[in-house]
Structure formats: structure tokens, C-alpha cells
Amino acid sequence: MKFRLSVLASLLALFTGTAFAHGNEVHVKGMIEKINGDSVRVKTADGKSVEVKLAASTVYLVRSNNEDKPAKAADLAVGYLVVIHATSKNNALEASEIKFSVPIRTKAATSAPTKLKP
Numbered sequence: 001m002k003f004r005l006s007v008l009a010s011l012l013a014l015f016t017g018t019a020f021a022h023g024n025e026v027h028v029k030g031m032i033e034k035i036n037g038d039s040v041r042v043k044t045a046d047g048k049s050v051e052v053k054l055a056a057s058t059v060y061l062v063r064s065n066n067e068d069k070p071a072k073a074a075d076l077a078v079g080y081l082v083v084i085h086a087t088s089k090n091n092a093l094e095a096s097e098i099k100f101s102v103p104i105r106t107k108a109a110t111s112a113p114t115k116l117k118p
Contacts, residue, residue, distance in 0.1 A: 024087065024088075025085045025086060025087055025096065026085075026086050026087070026088065026093060027083065027084070027085060027086075028042050028044065028050050028052055028082070028083075028084040028086060028093065029042075029044060029045065029082070029083050029084075030042040030043050030044040030045060030050070030081070030082065031043050031079060031080070031081055031082070031103070032076060032077065032078050032079065032080050032082055032100075033049065033078060034078065035076060035077070035078060038053060038054055039051055039052060039053045039054055040052055040054065040076065040082070040084075040095075040098075042082060042084065050093070051092070051093070052084050052086050052093045052094070052095050053089075053092055053093065053094045053095065054073060054094075054095055054098075055094050055095065055096075057096070058073070058094075058095045058096060058097065058098060059096065059097045059098070060072055060073060060075065060076070060097075060098050060100070061097065061098070061099045061100070062075060062099075062100055062101065062102075063099060063100065063101040064101070068099060071100070075100075076098070076100060077102075079103060080100045080101065080102060080103065081100060081101050081102075081103055082098055082099065082100045083098075083099045083100075084097070084098050084099075085097040085098075
């Protein structure tokens with residue numbers, strides 16, 4: 001009985017912590033469709049385009065082999081899949097963290113992604 005209660009308490013703590021993990025941040029998930037020097041535009045799964053500003057404090061992580069590795073803004077490219085944690089500032093979204101991965105290319109894909117120019 002004590003074991004069941006401890007497992008239940010652990011699960012409750014885990015789910016409660018996950019629900020409040022990012023506070024007031026907005027999550028933007030999708031594919032990068034445009035990159036400017038100070039922002040990216042993401043096409044979400046529901047077809048909307050969302051512009052997110054990049055800041056000097058933005059943290060970049062690339063997902064490779066089920067592991068997040070440090071990256072930089074110049075590593076972003078059109079067509080990459082992203083999950084962005086952003087905060088609302090001055091009626092715009094500003095990225096605090098961008099996790100991205102290179103999409104799996106099929107044989108039909110012929111063009112390389114467009115890299116962000118410094």
C-alpha cells in the first residue's frame with residue numbers, strides 16, 4: 001500500500017511540475033519557412049505562420065541522435081523543424097530557446113536548405 005501511494009505521489013508531482021515548467025512562455029512548433037536577421041517565421045501544423053524575434057540571449061539547441069547539442073543562429077535553415085519557447089514582449093514573440101532538427105530527406109528532395117547568413 002505504501003508503495004502504491006509513493007508511486008502515485010511521484011506521478012502527481014511529475015505531472016504538476018511539467019504543467020508549470022515554462023510559466024508564461026508560448027510554444028511555437030512547426031517548420032521554418034523564412035529567416036531574417038532578427039526573426040524566424042514558422043509554419044505551424046494548422047497552417048498558420050508565426051513570426052518569432054531572435055534575441056542575443058536566445059539559446060539554440062540542435063536535436064541529433066536523441067540528444068540536444070549546443071548550436072548557434074547560423075545553424076538554422078528554412079525547412080528545419082523547430083520547437084520555440086518564447087515570451088510575449090511589446091506585442092511580439094521573442095525566443096528564449098529554439099530547439100531544431102534537420103528533417104529527414106527523401107530521395108525526391110533535391111534542394112538544400114537555405115542557411116541564415118551572418
